[in-house]
Amino acid sequence: MSDPLKRVAIVGSGNWGSTIAKIIGNNIVKFNTFENEVRMYVYEEMVDGRKLTEIINEEHENTKYLPGHKFTPNIVAYADVVETVKDADILLFILPHQFVERTCNAIKSHVKPGAFAVSFSKGFYVGKDNTVELLSTAITRLLEIPCYVVMGANIASEVASGTFCEATVGARNYEHGQMVKGLLQTEEFRIVIKPDTEVIEVLGALKNIVAVAAGFSDGLGYGDNTKAAVIRLGLKEMVKFCEEFFPGHHPHIFLESCGVADLVTTCYGGRNRKVAAAFVKTGKDIKTLEAEMLNGQKLQGPDAAAEVKEWLKEKGQANKFPLFTAVHDICERRIEPTALIDALRYHPEFW
């Protein structure tokens, strides 16, 4: 008897979750090892007087978070996260990182034995006692299943439009890594699998902090040379953070899409950059700007800066990461945005 078909569930339906749903809906029908139907968890809300799940299931489009792009009809929206995941063999977590813990808690006694997870979220997890851990570690701890990661230079609207780009899958299990690659890869979205899972994930979270710094620089009216310095010194801190806390990775991992490529795209085209520039120009706080500018989408960088500050404080290492630290202090209005330039000027690089 042949093996039963595997089911894929997508947990999250924002800008990136919907983009991945668009890709997987097309790709999955090419395999005879997967069920064609893919359930997608939608955090229910009303859009123009209708439930978002109804809009997606009737019009095959997430008109709020990815307007203008059609899903294949095998993408089925569910408002109940337990119903979404209960039969799934592969759980793709594509939530803003702030919502990962509560979602795991809601499904933890309903996950199929033998399932595995993949995290696409960029950020860290902070426990009640202020301990900081990787999201993939938290997912594994809460659900008791392995968790791999997908990170890369992937501004969702561009990926959804099919302009060429690439991403990095972090997986040490060959079979699972190949399955994830098969579900995601297209002619325009090329996938590389690497075993340095932890560092791949950390880079995805840290680049958002540098993007906030890039936005501050833009908002202050500095030009491309200054932004290049933000990117370079930010990358130095990203590398140092990985070396300090996740040693043993391949040194070339920073050259993958999850490293320098994601850092560049996010410092030019991302939401963190855009809102951080407006923070300087308007004087409004981050939460207000997020609500005004992003139509329900969520920023990851300011919270990641707070999480990293907590991490560094606990390890007594904050002084080695002045750019990360300055971003958090500026977001919290403890220091002026212009202090970013001092953090660059007096960076340990120049000592």
Ligand SMILES: NC(=O)c1ccc[n+]([C@@H]2O[C@H](COP(=O)([O-])OP(=O)(O)OC[C@H]3O[C@@H](n4cnc5c(N)ncnc54)[C@H](O)[C@@H]3O)[C@@H](O)[C@H]2O)c1
């Ligand atoms: N958008 C991108 O370009 C992109 C690219 C790569 C990676 N990512 C990462 O993917 C993750 C998800 O980002 P996104 O862009 O898909 O999301 P998003 O910011 O577009 O959307 C926010 C989502 O959060 C949902 N939500 C709101 N409140 C919620 C709650 N209480 N519980 C659960 N869900 C709730 C909304 O319904 C919506 O689906 C992030 O970590 C992000 O860094 C995003």
Ligand SMILES: O=P(O)(O)OC[C@H](O)CO
């Ligand atoms: O829009 P941002 O700043 O959340 O960045 C989006 C992606 O992470 C870019 O890869």
